[in-house]
Amino acid sequence: MLEIRNVTKTFGKVIANDHVSGTVPENQVALLVGPNGAGKTTLLKCIMGLLRYRGEIKVSGHDNKSIAAKRLLGYVPEIPEAYPLLTVSEHLELIARLYKIDEWQGAAETLMRRFDLFDKKDKLGGELSKGMQQKLSICTAMLPEPSCILFDEPLVGLDPYAIAEVKLMFRELAEDGRSLLISTHILDTVDDLWDKVMIMDGGKIVRDMSKTKLDARGESLEQLFFETTKRAAVTET
Amino acid sequence: MSAFLFIWQKSLRNFIRQLPKKPARFILVLLYTAFFVLAIASVSFMPRAESGRLIEQANGASILQVGWFSLILLIGTAVLYSGTNRGSAVFSGADVHFLFTAPYRPQTILIYGLAGMMKSMALLAVFLPFQFPNLVQLGLGLPQLFSLIGLFVWILICFNLLSMVLYLLAQNKPRIRLLIRILVLAVPAAFVIAMLFSLIQTRSLMQVFDQFANSPFVRLFPFFGWNMSVASGIIAGFDNIAALSVLLLLATPFATFRLVYRLPADFYEDAILKVEQQKQQQEKMKGKRNRQASSLQKRFKGKSGLRHGYGPNSIFFRAVREMRRRQPFVLSLAATILLLATTGVWIGLSLERETEPFRIYAVFLLPLIQLFVRAGETFAADELKRPLIYMLPYPATQKLFWMTVTESFLNLPLILPSLITYALLVKPPPGQFMAVMPALLTFPLLLTASTLLTFRIMGSIEGQLDGLVQVVTNMILILPTFGLLGAAIVRGIRLNANPSSFFLMMALAHVMLGGTLILLAGRSSLERGLVKS
Numbered sequence: 037m038l039e040i041r042n043v044t045k046t047f048g049k050v051i052a053n054d055h056v057s058g059t060v061p062e063n064q065v066a067l068l069v070g071p072n073g074a075g076k077t078t079l080l081k082c083i084m085g086l087l088r089y090r091g092e093i094k095v096s097g098h099d100n101k102s103i104a105a106k107r108l109l110g111y112v113p114e115i116p117e118a119y120p121l122l123t124v125s126e127h128l129e130l131i132a133r134l135y136k137i138d139e140w141q142g143a144a145e146t147l148m149r150r151f152d153l154f155d156k157k158d159k160l161g162g163e164l165s166k167g168m169q170q171k172l173s174i175c176t177a178m179l180p181e182p183s184c185i186l187f188d189e190p191l192v193g194l195d196p197y198a199i200a201e202v203k204l205m206f207r208e209l210a211e212d213g214r215s216l217l218i219s220t221h222i223l224d225t226v227d228d229l230w231d232k233v234m235i236m237d238g239g240k241i242v243r244d245m246s247k248t249k250l251d252a253r254g255e256s257l258e259q260l261f262f263e264t265t266k267r268a269a270v271t272e273t
Numbered sequence: 274m275s276a277f278l279f280i281w282q283k284s285l286r287n288f289i290r291q292l293p294k295k296p297a298r299f300i301l302v303l304l305y306t307a308f309f310v311l312a313i314a315s316v317s318f319m320p321r322a323e324s325g326r327l328i329e330q331a332n333g334a335s336i337l338q339v340g341w342f343s344l345i346l347l348i349g350t351a352v353l354y355s356g357t358n359r360g361s362a363v364f365s366g367a368d369v370h371f372l373f374t375a376p377y378r379p380q381t382i383l384i385y386g387l388a389g390m391m392k393s394m395a396l397l398a399v400f401l402p403f404q405f406p407n408l409v410q411l412g413l414g415l416p417q418l419f420s421l422i423g424l425f426v427w428i429l430i431c432f433n434l435l436s437m438v439l440y441l442l443a444q445n446k447p448r449i450r451l452l453i454r455i456l457v458l459a460v461p462a463a464f465v466i467a468m469l470f471s472l473i474q475t476r477s478l479m480q481v482f483d484q485f486a487n488s489p490f491v492r493l494f495p496f497f498g499w500n501m502s503v504a505s506g507i508i509a510g511f512d513n514i515a516a517l518s519v520l521l522l523l524a525t526p527f528a529t530f531r532l533v534y535r536l537p538a539d540f541y542e543d544a545i546l547k548v549e550q551q552k553q554q555q556e557k558m559k560g561k562r563n564r565q566a567s568s569l570q571k572r573f574k575g576k577s578g579l580r581h582g583y584g585p586n587s588i589f590f591r592a593v594r595e596m597r598r599r600q601p602f603v604l605s606l607a608a609t610i611l612l613l614a615t616t617g618v619w620i621g622l623s624l625e626r627e628t629e630p631f632r633i634y635a636v637f638l639l640p641l642i643q644l645f646v647r648a649g650e651t652f653a654a655d656e657l658k659r660p661l662i663y664m665l666p667y668p669a670t671q672k673l674f675w676m677t678v679t680e681s682f683l684n685l686p687l688i689l690p691s692l693i694t695y696a697l698l699v700k701p702p703p704g705q706f707m708a709v710m711p712a713l714l715t716f717p718l719l720l721t722a723s724t725l726l727t728f729r730i731m732g733s734i735e736g737q738l739d740g741l742v743q744v745v746t747n748m749i750l751i752l753p754t755f756g757l758l759g760a761a762i763v764r765g766i767r768l769n770a771n772p773s774s775f776f777l778m779m780a781l782a783h784v785m786l787g788g789t790l791i792l793l794a795g796r797s798s799l800e801r802g803l804v805k806s
Contacts, residue, residue: 081545084373084374085374085541086369086373086374086541086542086545087541087542087545088445088539088542103376103377103378104376106374106375106376106377107376109374111374113370115366115552116370117365117366117367117369117370117371118367118370119280119284119365119367119371120367121283121284121285121287121288121291122280122283122284122287123283123287126279126283127371129279130276130279130280130371131371133275133276133279134276134371134372134375134376134377135375135376160287160291161367173370176371
């Protein structure tokens with residue numbers, strides 16, 4: 037369970053997050069959507085304890101900057117980064133060492149095979165394409181089996197096979213009792229996956245709604261998004 | 274900690290494994306190793322005639338101690354000053370991704386980052402053996418030389434840990450940061466002022482060195498003084514203060530390490546912002562590259578004339594305009610420091626009659642050192658990171674010519690004020706002064722050549738390794754300059770003859786060596802373009 041209470045983050049005079057509050061219960065996939073510059077990535081970084089902020093963030097009751105919370109958190113950043121002189125399999129070994137995971141080889145191999153990285157396990161990080169780095173980033177985030185995982189634009193740069201695989205993984209993770217918070221601004225790629233949505237605009241959460249409620253209203257996520265952010269949808273003629 | 278060691282161990286192994294696939298790098302590593310082995314071997318074979326020549330002279334040990342103190346004062350001040358913004362400089366994007374999110378205390382991650390930085394600094398210590406032959410001639414034996422290297426590495430570790438403490442104290446507190454910066458700069462300033470006062474009183478440089486090296490206050494001054502006391506113990510034998518200093522220096526890393534773990538650390542944001550800034554810069558460059566490709570010819574056929582440039586010389590005029598905007602005052606900070614330092618040294622030298630023959634070398638060496646210190650910030654290095662230089666529709670030779678002219682021109686505000694002040698203060702023989710000028714003004718050619726050579730070998734000019742290669746290249750390229758300077762000193766001081774011809778030869782060597790390398794390395798680099806983007 038992830039709880040965000042009154043989080044405010046400023047960069048100089050710019051307010052990136054303005055008194056943001058929300059929760060992601062266990063077993064649920066929450067979407068964090070919003071236009072460019074809404075403050076989604078900043079909020080995810082605050083949750084990961086990477087930025088200074090005012091407010092409170094708890095992961096299963098632990099302060100998000102504590103070591104206990106970090107063991108429970110997983111993060112797939114928007115822009116993947118790899119060590120240029122470590123191979124794909126060495127990145128996974130590094131994660132196993134950092135999180136003190138025994139018997140990691142089997143799980144690492146499964147992840148590499150799932151994301152088509154196994155035949156590239158001896159390739160250096162510096163030789164990987166953007167898409168490959170993104171896949172590696174997902175594998176490394178999954179290896180410690182975190183109970184709460186944050187995805188920042190996880191589908192950008194992936195090929196259609198990998199997108200299908202990631203979507204399947206989201207479902208499996210949610211069924212496995214994990215909390216997922218997925219930040220995106222591409223609505224149609226996640227339409228059938230989520231349990232609740234938080235719409236951000238101008239640094240604030242302007243709408244927090246469950247899928248059941250939206251379905252009851254007979255609206256699509258896209259309609260809700262445009263209605264909430266007060267921007268006109270581009271319609272096909 | 275095993276995870277952090279794992280990163281270094283595997284990165285090093287993979288770097289070595291990659292070497293056969295990258296011949297230019299491989300050759301450089303071989304050359305580097307050969308130089309290192311030769312430097313050590315040369316000491317073993319060198320006859321130590323009249324052993325202890327300098328250190329057995331009246332002031333010999335003091336000169337060495339003050340020289341060592343000055344070196345550590347310079348490096349230590351730079352390291353401590355950089356500590357006030359350290360958190361933003363030592364981490365990579367991958368560190369942010371993998372380590373900042375891992376279940377570790379920020380202090381542990383900070384120590385990992387610092388250790389990585391110290392690793393690069395320790396690599397710099399391997400350049401010390403290049404000075405072994407000279408130091409042996411001064412009378413030092415191999416055990417003393419290795420002890421000095423050990424002390425150098427240890428003091429670097431101490432200063433890096435101290436700088437981390439300063440960073441933790443200053444984080445998110447701009448006023449405390451400013452105060453720390455002032456204090457850090459006040460230490461060397463106080464020492465220089467004290468030495469100048471002492472020099473005015475005694476009118477003997479040697480006496481000042483003696484007083485300085487034997488003053489209990491200086492010898493017990495935290496870190497800098499302790500370092501000099503230990504060095505004096507290594508050079509001339511240990512006394513009580515030297516022994517105490519050994520204990521204090523041994524205790525420093527442990528005490529600071531403890532302090533680092535106790536202080537609150539909140540540096541992730543600074544580090545992330547820095548990494549993101551660098552990334553945005555790269556992206557911006559890529560975007561610019563595409564936009565500029567279409568409108569390039571039109572832009573460069575805009576205004577013409579002396580003040581705007583036309584064709585390839587637009588590179589020069591753009592650089593001048595950028596410099597004017599970046600640096601609205603005639604004197605930059607570096608030029609002001611150089612001017613103050615040279616004025617101080619000249620005043621010091623002019624107080625003693627016997628220093629007269631040395632003055633011309635001081636006027637040459639001070640700007641040279643300043644240029645050398647800034648060797649990593651050449652115009653060429655800046656330009657090679659931008660896409661424009663590769664896309665300009667002109668022959669590579671023309672672009673290289675204007676890059677070189679620009680480099681020399683941009684260095685004028687740094688060199689000229691101190692040279693003019695020197696001419697007004699000391700009134701040197703015009704012939705000698707006129708010979709020093711071209712030698713200094715052509716020196717930037719070597720810096721441009723070294724930048725282009727590094728770029729040609731490494732394919733980029735931004736990483737730590739690139740910086741290290743550039744330092745090695747600089748050191749190799751500067752050898753003829755120092756050889757001719759040595760010859761000029763012998764001619765001027767030992768033979769009491771005019772050394773001007775050697776300064777003119779130096780200028781010629783700069784033009785020939787620099788020019789050839791610029792053409793060879795620069796042409797292929799500009800035609801090949803950015804390898805890593």
